[in-house]
Amino acid sequence: MFFQKEIETMSRPELEALQLERLKRMVDYCYENVPFYHERLKAAGVTGDKIKALSDIQYIPFTTKDDIRDHYPFQMLAQPMKKIVRVHASSGTTGKPTVGAYTKQDLENWSDQVARVAVASGATEDDIFQISFGYGLFTGALGLHYGLEKIGAAVIPASSGNTAKQLMMFRDFGVTGLVATPSYALYLSEMVKESPYPREAYKLRLGLLGSEGCTEEMRDQIEKNLGIFVTDNYGMTELGGPGVSGECEYRCGLHFAEDAFLPEIIDRDTLEQKAPGEAGELVVTTLLREGMPVLRYRTKDITRLNYEPCRCGRTHVRMDKVMGRTDDMMIIKGVNVFPSQIESALVGMEGIGPHYQLVLRRHNFMDNLEVKVELINAALLESYGELETLQRRVHDRLKSVLGLETKVTLVEPKSLERFQGKAKRILDLRGEPGAKE
Amino acid sequence: MQIQQLSIFVENKSGRLAEITELIGKAGVDIRAISVADTSDFGILRLIVDKPKEAVEVLRAAHLTVSLTSVIAIGVDDRPGEFAKVLRLLADGGIGVEYMYAFLSRDQGRAYVILRVSESERAMELLREAGVTLLTAEEIAGM
Numbered sequence: 001m002f003f004q005k006e007i008e009t010m011s012r013p014e015l016e017a018l019q020l021e022r023l024k025r026m027v028d029y030c031y032e033n034v035p036f037y038h039e040r041l042k043a044a045g046v047t048g049d050k051i052k053a054l055s056d057i058q059y060i061p062f063t064t065k066d067d068i069r070d071h072y073p074f075q076m077l078a079q080p081m082k083k084i085v086r087v088h089a090s091s092g093t094t095g096k097p098t099v100g101a102y103t104k105q106d107l108e109n110w111s112d113q114v115a116r117v118a119v120a121s122g123a124t125e126d127d128i129f130q131i132s133f134g135y136g137l138f139t140g141a142l143g144l145h146y147g148l149e150k151i152g153a154a155v156i157p158a159s160s161g162n163t164a165k166q167l168m169m170f171r172d173f174g175v176t177g178l179v180a181t182p183s184y185a186l187y188l189s190e191m192v193k194e195s196p197y198p199r200e201a202y203k204l205r206l207g208l209l210g211s212e213g214c215t216e217e218m219r220d221q222i223e224k225n226l227g228i229f230v231t232d233n234y235g236m237t238e239l240g241g242p243g244v245s246g247e248c249e250y251r252c253g254l255h256f257a258e259d260a261f262l263p264e265i266i267d268r269d270t271l272e273q274k275a276p277g278e279a280g281e282l283v284v285t286t287l288l289r290e291g292m293p294v295l296r297y298r299t300k301d302i303t304r305l306n307y308e309p310c311r312c313g314r315t316h317v318r319m320d321k322v323m324g325r326t327d328d329m330m331i332i333k334g335v336n337v338f339p340s341q342i343e344s345a346l347v348g349m350e351g352i353g354p355h356y357q358l359v360l361r362r363h364n365f366m367d368n369l370e371v372k373v374e375l376i377n378a379a380l381l382e383s384y385g386e387l388e389t390l391q392r393r394v395h396d397r398l399k400s401v402l403g404l405e406t407k408v409t410l411v412e413p414k415s416l417e418r419f420q421g422k423a424k425r426i427l428d429l430r431g432e433p434g435a436k437e
Numbered sequence: 438m439q440i441q442q443l444s445i446f447v448e449n450k451s452g453r454l455a456e457i458t459e460l461i462g463k464a465g466v467d468i469r470a471i472s473v474a475d476t477s478d479f480g481i482l483r484l485i486v487d488k489p490k491e492a493v494e495v496l497r498a499a500h501l502t503v504s505l506t507s508v509i510a511i512g513v514d515d516r517p518g519e520f521a522k523v524l525r526l527l528a529d530g531g532i533g534v535e536y537m538y539a540f541l542s543r544d545q546g547r548a549y550v551i552l553r554v555s556e557s558e559r560a561m562e563l564l565r566e567a568g569v570t571l572l573t574a575e576e577i578a579g580m
Contacts, residue, residue: 378504381444381481383535384474409478412448414500 003119003151004112007259008314012307015315016054019262022287023057024048030293033078036071037295057264057285058273062296065098068238073099079291089137090237090336100139100237101291107146109288110240113257114147117246120255120312121208121231125152128203129177130169132184133211133334134160139241140211140334144179147243153177160184163191170202177206181334182214182222182232186365189225204228210235210242212331213322215431221365232321238297239284245319250311253318260288263317264296265305268326279304281326282319300326330360330426332367335404339425342371345401351377351390355416362430368407371398375410439507439557440574441489445482446502449475457482457501464495469577470540470551483538485510485551487578508553509561510577512570515548523550523569530563532556542580 002008010018028048030037040061041047050056068076076099077084085104089097102110123129129148133141135157148155158169160180166188169175178185185207192202207222207230219230233246234254244261245254256263264273265280274280282299302324305317330337339358346356353374361368373394380386387410394408447453454473461468461484470485486492489505496503513519527534533555540549549572554560561571 375446375479375502378444378446378502381446381502381504382506384481387446387479387481410446410448411479412446412500413502415448 001119001122001124002313003116008116008255008316010259010315012315015258018259019287020051020054022259023054023262023285024051026285026287026293027051027060027295029078030295034076034293036067036076054262055273057262057296060285060295062271062283062298063294064298065238065300068098068294069096072096074101076292076294077101078293079103084291087137088139088142088237088241090139097137098237099292100240102240103290106240106289106291109260110143110243111146111150113243113260114143115150116257117231117233117243118144118148118151118153118208120246120248120314121233122206122229122249123148123151123153123177123208127153127176127206128156128174129153129179129208130156130158130166130173130175132158132160132166132178132180132188138211139235139237141179143235143241143243144208144210148177148179163188167191167195167197170204171197174203176203177208178204178226178228179208179210181211182209182218183212183333183362183365183367185209185222185230186218186225189222190365193225199227202226207231208233210246211334234319234322236299238294238299239286240289240292244284248310248312248314252310253306253320255310255314255316255318256305258316260286262287263305263319265303266298268302276305276307279320279323282322300329302326328426330358330428332360332369332404335402337369337402337404341401342398345397346371346373346394349394349397351375351380352394352410353413356425357416358426360426360428360430367430369404370407370409372409372411372416374413374416376413439561440485440510440572440577442506442508442551442553443482443484443486443489443492443496444504444506445484445496447473447475447480447482449478449480454482457496460495460499461486461492464491466492466495469580470538470549472536472538472551474536483536483551485540485577487580489574506553507557508551509557509564510549510551510572511564512547512549512572515546520548520550523564523567526563526567526569527554527560530559532560532563 031041044061046059083103084101086102088100131141135141145155204226205228207228210233214232223230231247233242235242235244245256247254262285264283266283268281282301282303283296285295286293301322303322304320307317328339353376357372359370391408398406467487472483473480493503535553537552
């Protein structure tokens with residue numbers, strides 16, 4: 001099934017002609033409306049009429065997350081505020097979130113793209129979707145919300161948390177589809193399995209999961225627990241949110257919304273384009289965004305693009321599930337976390353040293369982050385109360401910076417490993433079966 | 438007079454207590470009294486030793502977090518109700534006990550208790566007036 005069959009099954013030559021036309025227009029649009037791009041493109045000597053073929057995209061300079069952060073909050077906007085109707089933001093790194101701004105047309109296009117992902121997964125207007133993503137600045141919840149409404153499905157904006165109530169709504173509202181992060185979906189699926197109600201009390205049949213990676217094993221487990229069909233979708237705040245790519249019923253890669261996004265794979269060291277099918281860093285150019293267009297945005301996600309035709313009939317290129325990152329970003333419960341954020345929160349705190357170690361575990365299918373810090377202030381040994389106060393202070397500080405619960409462990413001074421050169425402070429045990437709390 | 442107690446931060450790792458006491462032993466420091474309490478993650482080891490300064494040096498050299506705290510050491514007759522009298526005295530004087538632990542010595546018929554209280558000076562005055570034996574650092578070292 002298709003949401004916009006004409007676009008989704010367009011022949012490759014037609015699609016590429018459309019992309020070329022939109023790319024030329026986008027380059028000129030950025031040049032004229034965003035001072036940052038004006039300077040960059042001018043220096044590179046690139047204008048729309050210089051782009052003769054899609055491969056000429058390589059003359060356009062890259063955009064990085066730092067570029068966007070340096071122009072916080074609204075200097076990357078191509079439209080005045082009176083044309084902007086929505087603002088979203090990412091979970092925020094080192095204090096400053098990444099902002100995304102949308103015109104009315106952007107919201108229209110965005111919900112089309114999400115609608116395509118939903119329909120590709122098998123969703124219909126008869127479905128009742130419970131959105132168990134946290135609502136707020138995060139693009140995930142509202143992105144799926146409007147996309148699903150667009151296909152005519154009923155949307156329940158449940159937000160995340162309160163598992164008992166989530167299950168109650170599943171049953172009472174006859175929910176057929178779940179939108180959540182894979183880890184939360186896994187947790188809910190276990191709870192459903194353990195609930196005193198028979199499986200027939202739950203009408204669930206579909207899961208649209210996203211905002212963090214989902215391994216095949218995790219998906220199998222969710223499907224087994226709930227007896228539902230799960231698809232994966234991909235997006236990020238810098239590109240507008242979910243709907244950038246998503247799996248179809250055959251689940252052999254995530255179809256890119258190629259009429260709206262032009263993907264490339266580059267070698268992260270040489271920055272040269274890689275041949276189709278080779279793995280490298282995903283770089284994306286928005287072809288339609290008005291509010292905040294980006295040219296050649298370096299996602300730091302490692303993947304591959306597969307241009308082979310898909311059995312579903314879609315001609316849009318498929319990307320593999322993200323295999324890794326070029327930086328040290330961690331995704332914990334769907335929240336982007338950089339070790340640098342943790343570092344900035346810990347540095348200067350009284351009583352503890354500057355060294356730390358992060359241990360990631362998965363317990364009850366939920367991510368847990370343990371932060372180990374060295375106790376250096378001997379004066380606190382007077383009482384447990386003081387040590388516990390210190391633990392709580394570190395915990396609260398991290399909570400306010402990351403928006404995440406962490407387990408703070410005090411360790412002996414000099415007991416954490418010291419590194420020469422690049423520090424390896426992260427111990428990710430989430431993939432290990434025995435790694436429980 | 439008050440005596441010096443070592444407080445050492447100890448992670449909950451098996452073998453850690455053995456390692457720490459070995460360090461002290463090698464330095465020729467004798468342990469008089471010991472107490473350890475723990476939460477799930479860490480513990481505080483409290484020690485009364487014959488040579489506190491040497492013990493602190495060797496522990497700090499091993500990168501341990503150590504502090505010296507003043508505590509009171511008392512001796513009471515080893516008979517039912519004797520120690521309760523001491524606690525009653527402190528309670529009536531409005532002095533709180535933060536923590537305490539008992540230890541034995543080679544003297545028959547005597548029991549010893551280390552007390553950490555809210556107001557050390559006043560507590561000692563009260564105890565002295567009531568005739569409770571307060572141990573000095575020298576006495577502890579010589580035990």
